[in-house]
Amino acid sequence: MHHRNRLLLSLLSVVLGLATFTALAALQIVPGGTWTASNGEHLNAHGAGVIQVNNTFYLIGEDKSQGSSFFAVNCYSSVDLVQWTYEGALLSRTSSSSGDDNDDLGPNRIIERPKVIYNDLTKKYVMWMHVDSSNYGDAKVGVATSDTVCGKPYEYHGSFRPLGMESRDIGLFKDDDDGRAYLLTEDRKNGLRINLLTPDYLSISGTTSTHLFPTAIESPALLKLSSGRYYLFGSHLTGWSPNDNVYTTSTNLSGPWTDWKIFADKGSNTYASQTSFILNYGNGNVMYMGDRWHSNNLQSSSYIWLPLNITETEVILKNRGSWIPNADSDLPWTESPAEKSYEGEQGEYSGGAREVSCAGCSRGKAAGYIGGTSTNGSITITGIKSNNGGEGGVTTIQIRYKNGDTNPRYAGVSVNGGAPQKVAFEGTAGEVGVSSVVVRGFRKGSGNTIVVSGWEGAGWGPDVDRVVVPVE
Ligand SMILES: *[C@@H]1O[C@H](CO)[C@@H](O)[C@H](O)[C@H]1NC(C)=O
Ligand SMILES: *[C@@H]1O[C@H](CO)[C@@H](O)[C@H](O)[C@H]1NC(C)=O
Numbered sequence: 001m002h003h004r005n006r007l008l009l010s011l012l013s014v015v016l017g018l019a020t021f022t023a024l025a026a027l028q029i030v031p032g033g034t035w036t037a038s039n040g041e042h043l044n045a046h047g048a049g050v051i052q053v054n055n056t057f058y059l060i061g062e063d064k065s066q067g068s069s070f071f072a073v074n075c076y077s078s079v080d081l082v083q084w085t086y087e088g089a090l091l092s093r094t095s096s097s098s099g100d101d102n103d104d105l106g107p108n109r110i111i112e113r114p115k116v117i118y119n120d121l122t123k124k125y126v127m128w129m130h131v132d133s134s135n136y137g138d139a140k141v142g143v144a145t146s147d148t149v150c151g152k153p154y155e156y157h158g159s160f161r162p163l164g165m166e167s168r169d170i171g172l173f174k175d176d177d178d179g180r181a182y183l184l185t186e187d188r189k190n191g192l193r194i195n196l197l198t199p200d201y202l203s204i205s206g207t208t209s210t211h212l213f214p215t216a217i218e219s220p221a222l223l224k225l226s227s228g229r230y231y232l233f234g235s236h237l238t239g240w241s242p243n244d245n246v247y248t249t250s251t252n253l254s255g256p257w258t259d260w261k262i263f264a265d266k267g268s269n270t271y272a273s274q275t276s277f278i279l280n281y282g283n284g285n286v287m288y289m290g291d292r293w294h295s296n297n298l299q300s301s302s303y304i305w306l307p308l309n310i311t312e313t314e315v316i317l318k319n320r321g322s323w324i325p326n327a328d329s330d331l332p333w334t335e336s337p338a339e340k341s342y343e344g345e346q347g348e349y350s351g352g353a354r355e356v357s358c359a360g361c362s363r364g365k366a367a368g369y370i371g372g373t374s375t376n377g378s379i380t381i382t383g384i385k386s387n388n389g390g391e392g393g394v395t396t397i398q399i400r401y402k403n404g405d406t407n408p409r410y411a412g413v414s415v416n417g418g419a420p421q422k423v424a425f426e427g428t429a430g431e432v433g434v435s436s437v438v439v440r441g442f443r444k445g446s447g448n449t450i451v452v453s454g455w456e457g458a459g460w461g462p463d464v465d466r467v468v469v470p471v472e
């Protein structure tokens with residue numbers, strides 16, 4: 001569909017969406033939250049990319065549970081971009097590091113920004129990644145392949161410098177119109193390169209780049225729309241700290257490209273995030289996927305995923321507390337409905353749970369001593385109103401919390417007497433954080449109850465500031 005029509009359709013359905021809302025599963029993306037995957041842990045796929053196979057999205061990224069050194073490349077699957085099933089590790093740390101290629105995956109190595117595309121000729125899934133030593137001196141790319149997207153570990157084929165040049169952050173792009181694929185690579189000495197791959201996608205084709213931007217840009221991500229226009233996104237070089245990321249467009253990968261421009265609000269540092277991937281998930285929906293790095297506790301780094309508004313000449317990214325991607329329907333994304341808060345400390349306490357003071361929390365208070373190995377504290381919040389009663393009452397709620405630990409805490413969250421689900425709460429380093437939780441069994445009306453309790457064997461849960469519920 002032509003851009004403008006899609007835009008109209010999207011505006012129209014924002015209006016219509018309000019009327020049909022109760023019929024939809026109102027699953028929301030909550031940028032910056034702790035997102036608990038099917039394994040009960042915060043989604044661990046940083047610097048990620050997405051490959052869509054049939055109707056399933058596979059999110060493939062870095063496991064940062066052990067800090068900056070390589071530990072694993074993880075894969076998660078989802079049909080709605082909100083509920084993620086952990087599929088397993090596609091690459092894992094090997095035991096030794098003697099310096100040869102097979103030890104790229106050894107201790108104290110760097111593997112970053114893994115990206116996967118499918119090769120129609122060889123019928124292999126091909127992964128490219130940034131491979132480095134701990135001081136980032138190697139500056140190479142690595143390649144791995146598999147017969148299945150996430151069904152088993154990938155076979156690692158080794159590393160090299162593309163066209164003999166230093167390569168740090170990478171991106172990968174397959175042009176579905178002609179099947180050609182390209183490596184985007186940050187060559188610190190010369191700039192950002194677009195390099196054509198060989199037909200098997202395992203090496204660089206030829207001896208020159210398709211294009212070289214003589215500009216210091218990292219974390220590259222490339223998108224092509226049905227109009228035939230390419231949009232290339234990237235970040236300036238400011239280490240783990242975010243900056244105002246930029247984009248350029250062209251109708252030809254060889255250029256000419258437009259001047260680099262910002263796409264998020266000026267001075268927002270791209271809402272404190274760095275470009276990781278740009279996902280076109282259909283029906284005019286394009287999602288910006290960025291990393292909010294927490295350099296002091298990398299495992300707690302979160303994800304800033306937001307809808308991109310792309311016109312012929314302009315790309316605009318606006319910040320939102322939450323939004324509904326509608327990825328498993330044929331609708332454009334919609335704004336979240338209005339929300340209502342319920343204070344944790346005003347709930348009913350049981351076990352050892354009790355009110356604690358909490359700097360930064362609403363009312364300066366929270367429900368503390370949730371969980372605990374012997375006291376089993378819990379908080380029960382009743383009288384929660386929801387209009388989202390249709391379709392099994394599936395929705396996303398937010399739990400605002402505090403966790404002063406470095407490691408995540410866990411709680412069981414139960415709705416209307418249902419079985420508790422395990423929810424992760426990453427360390428908040430003194431700030432108030434958000435955990436987003438998909439719940440089932442919400443009823444229309446004001447008779448809903450949420451219990452936040454400890455998770456067996458997990459010690460203390462988070463301090464619960466408040467529960468935020470969409471009400472329409
Ligand atoms: C996708 O669908 C095709 C056609 O139905 C099927 O052959 C293929 O196995 C599916 N791929 C995956 C990864 O499920
Ligand atoms: C893109 O630009 C290159 C270099 O100028 C040129 O050779 C090629 O024909 C162009 N491709 C298209 C589709 O215009």
Ligand SMILES: *[C@@H]1O[C@H](CO)[C@@H](O)[C@H](O)[C@H]1NC(C)=O
Nearest residue numbers: 007010011309310311314316
């Ligand atoms: C997209 O941006 C255009 C240009 O600023 C604006 O007119 C339009 O309302 C935006 N659309 C959405 C869905 O935000």
Ligand SMILES: *[C@@H]1O[C@H](CO)[C@@H](O)[C@H](O)[C@H]1NC(C)=O
Nearest residue numbers: 350376377378451453454456
């Ligand atoms: C702890 O309390 C919760 C909520 O009251 C309850 O569901 C759970 O069974 C209790 N666990 C233990 C070990 O007593």
